[in-house]
Amino acid sequence: MIVLAMAIFPLIYSLSISFMHYRLIPPMPPRFNGLDNYAKILGQARFWSVIYTTSVIVIFSVFLQYVIGFAVATALNAKIRGSSVFRVLLLMPMLIAPVAVALIARMILNPVIGPLDQFLTMFGFPDLPFLSNKNWAMGSLIAVEVWQWTPFVILLMLAGLQTLPRDVYEAATLENASKWRQFWDITFPMLLPISVAIIFIRIIESFKIMDTVFVMTGGGPGIATETLTLFAYQEGFKKFNLGYTSALSFLFLIFIIVIGVIFLAIVKPYVEKRS
Amino acid sequence: MTNISIRNLSKSYGDVVVIPGINLEIRDKEFVVLVGPSGCGKTTTLRMIAGLEEVSGGEIWFGERDVTNLRAGLRNTSMVFQNYALYPHMTVAQNIGYGMKVRKVPKPEIDKAVRKAAQILDLEAYLERRPKNLSGGQRQRVAIGRAIVRDPDIFLFDEPLSNLDAKLRIEMRSEIKALHRRLQTTIVYVTHDQVEAMTMADRVVVMRDGNIEQSDDPITLYEKPANIFVASFIGAPSMNFLEGTITSGEGGAQFQTTDGVTIALPANKWADAAGRPVVLGIRPEHATESSPTKTVVTMLVKSVEPLGPHTLINGTVAGAKFTAQMPAGTSFEPGESAEIHINLDKAHLFDGASELAIR
Numbered sequence: 321m322i323v324l325a326m327a328i329f330p331l332i333y334s335l336s337i338s339f340m341h342y343r344l345i346p347p348m349p350p351r352f353n354g355l356d357n358y359a360k361i362l363g364q365a366r367f368w369s370v371i372y373t374t375s376v377i378v379i380f381s382v383f384l385q386y387v388i389g390f391a392v393a394t395a396l397n398a399k400i401r402g403s404s405v406f407r408v409l410l411l412m413p414m415l416i417a418p419v420a421v422a423l424i425a426r427m428i429l430n431p432v433i434g435p436l437d438q439f440l441t442m443f444g445f446p447d448l449p450f451l452s453n454k455n456w457a458m459g460s461l462i463a464v465e466v467w468q469w470t471p472f473v474i475l476l477m478l479a480g481l482q483t484l485p486r487d488v489y490e491a492a493t494l495e496n497a498s499k500w501r502q503f504w505d506i507t508f509p510m511l512l513p514i515s516v517a518i519i520f521i522r523i524i525e526s527f528k529i530m531d532t533v534f535v536m537t538g539g540g541p542g543i544a545t546e547t548l549t550l551f552a553y554q555e556g557f558k559k560f561n562l563g564y565t566s567a568l569s570f571l572f573l574i575f576i577i578v579i580g581v582i583f584l585a586i587v588k589p590y591v592e593k594r595s
Numbered sequence: 596m597t598n599i600s601i602r603n604l605s606k607s608y609g610d611v612v613v614i615p616g617i618n619l620e621i622r623d624k625e626f627v628v629l630v631g632p633s634g635c636g637k638t639t640t641l642r643m644i645a646g647l648e649e650v651s652g653g654e655i656w657f658g659e660r661d662v663t664n665l666r667a668g669l670r671n672t673s674m675v676f677q678n679y680a681l682y683p684h685m686t687v688a689q690n691i692g693y694g695m696k697v698r699k700v701p702k703p704e705i706d707k708a709v710r711k712a713a714q715i716l717d718l719e720a721y722l723e724r725r726p727k728n729l730s731g732g733q734r735q736r737v738a739i740g741r742a743i744v745r746d747p748d749i750f751l752f753d754e755p756l757s758n759l760d761a762k763l764r765i766e767m768r769s770e771i772k773a774l775h776r777r778l779q780t781t782i783v784y785v786t787h788d789q790v791e792a793m794t795m796a797d798r799v800v801v802m803r804d805g806n807i808e809q810s811d812d813p814i815t816l817y818e819k820p821a822n823i824f825v826a827s828f829i830g831a832p833s834m835n836f837l838e839g840t841i842t843s844g845e846g847g848a849q850f851q852t853t854d855g856v857t858i859a860l861p862a863n864k865w866a867d868a869a870g871r872p873v874v875l876g877i878r879p880e881h882a883t884e885s886s887p888t889k890t891v892v893t894m895l896v897k898s899v900e901p902l903g904p905h906t907l908i909n910g911t912v913a914g915a916k917f918t919a920q921m922p923a924g925t926s927f928e929p930g931e932s933a934e935i936h937i938n939l940d941k942a943h944l945f946d947g948a949s950e951l952a953i954r
Contacts, residue, residue, distance in 0.1 A: 485678070485680070487676045487677075487678055487680035488680050488681070488682060488683075490647050490667075490674075490676070490680065491674070491676065491680040491681075491682075491741070492682075492693075492697075493647065493667050493668055494645060494646075494647070494667055494668060494670075494672065494673060494674055495668065495673075495693060495694035495697050495698075495745070496666075496667075496668025496669060496694075496697060496698065497668070497693075497697045501697060505682075505693070505697075506682060506684075509684045510683065510684055512684075
């Protein structure tokens with residue numbers, strides 16, 4: 321009961337705040353204003369832009385994390401010399417705090433003195449606007465997300481790969497199925513359930529992206545790379561508009577639930593087919 | 596026509612030599628069983644025939660084809676694995692038809708072949724099920740079904756029955772034998788169970804430490820084992836061995852055990868083996884309550900095992916472990932002495948040093 325109360329209380333508390341006009345600055349007594357906060361958010365173009373930005377980052381970065389992670393895991397699973405060293409090295413990015421990753425990335429991507437820029441100008445490229453052009457900035461954010469979280473996919477996919485029985489592949493080898501076919505006919509379907517779980521976790525985690533964006537672009541240029549959590553942060557801790565921010569958080573929660581449910585509904589038939 | 600010719604085939608993992616070099620000719624349509632204790636190299640040999648294991652030396656020929664370095668998928672063999680190796684995410688029908696799908700056979704043809712295989716193996720009711728919803732015996736049948744739809748040149752079986760219970764194993768044994776008669780394909784079958792080997796094979800190849808000890812039809816193997824290892828491996832319960840020497844005395848030759856027990860030998864039998872250390876081998880079924888050669892030894896009884904059709908008595912004769920097979924209803928108390936009649940016409944003699952049979 322206590323545990324349940326502890327889990328539920330903050331939610332109920334913030335839900336109740338979301339129905340109020342509640343500002344810390346100027347300090348005015350909170351008053352109930354019904355669904356006004358929600359209506360205001362949904363009518364705001366910035367909210368939809370933020371949803372769009374976040375979704376683009378999530379879809380591209382999770383997709384790339386999964387594809388690259390699966391490929392690397394498959395390579396590591398093969399018995400190659402020194403694979404245990406690679407395993408440890410490849411997991412390193414995941415162990416670094418996202419803020420630190422973002423700081424490193426910001427330095428590397430510095431459009432004038434960053435090492436990546438210097439490397440590229442060596443080949444005659446102009447100084448590239450890694451963080452100051454909308455599309456480049458999105459690309460950079462996605463790249464950093466992929467760099468940091470692909471190891472998570474590698475780790476779990478590798479664990480999945482190692483549970484697969486060897487004789488099944490031998491049977492397929494005797495049927496003259498190529499490695500490529502074996503991957504699509506055996507490995508991929510057998511790892512589908514774990515893949516769904518990994519992608520699901522990554523989608524939910526990625527929607528909460530905050531520190532990377534905060535440090536690298538601060539949501540800019542303009543609000544071009546502003547994500548949901550960053551938007552909520554701006555409203556809550558820059559404008560101290562708590563009622564509005566709570567409502568925003570709840571819309572955010574609903575949005576993630578909707579995305580999660582849609583994702584699970586799409587993959588369900590495929591997963592059920594195999595079990 | 597697919598005979599298999601294995602020429603001086605060897606296998607080593609680094610410095611560890613698993614198979615020093617074997618030669619084996621398997622005729623077209625022959626059912627050959629490789630049998631031996633664990634680690635004797637039988638499975639490695641099978642996997643080299645399949646192409647799943649690289650060859651360290653020597654050659655493998657299928658008929659006129661040298662397949663030594665040919666990719667496993669191009670050898671047209673199919674294999675039934677010990678753990679079935681079914682694709683867990685596919686239905687029974689998909690499992691059986693997968694090989695044809697890989698070879699891009701049109702779907703109606705696959706369906707037809709799958710249905711035919713299912714009919715032969717009594718799997719028609721299970722075609723839409725997944726392996727995990729099948730019993731061990733049914734899974735084994737699916738694995739066999741997957742092997743037969745391919746219409747392979749050679750069937751390979753790797754201890755296929757070892758995960759089944761005793762009753763099912765006996766059933767599957769006769770089913771596989773019937774399948775061989777029906778399909779008329781060369782079969783190489785690996786097992787550690789000598790009963791399986793004896794009951795199914797046209798020819799049994801007994802292996803030990805990577806060498807072929809003897810390769811003969813089951814009855815020859817039983818009646819004329821080439822050496823002590825084969826004699827003790829084939830037959831259950833195992834053959835009894837008494838160590839000693841043969842001395843020529845008045846009234847013919849005698850076998851004298853190291854403990855000084857003397858057994859008179861029939862006239863002219865093994866007389867030329869006199870003087871060197873030998874081992875006398877007697878199967879339990881030839882040590883019983885009476886015998887045509889009227890040879891009697893005294894056995895110290897340690898335990899009695901009534902099996903129904905007959906009763907086994909375990910104990911020692913001249914200090915060596917000995918098992919006798921007595922008629923049902925025979926009763927001895929542990930600690931008693933029993934008079935055992937040995938049929939020396941059916942006994943075997945081996946050289947004590949080389950362990951080879953002396954005929």
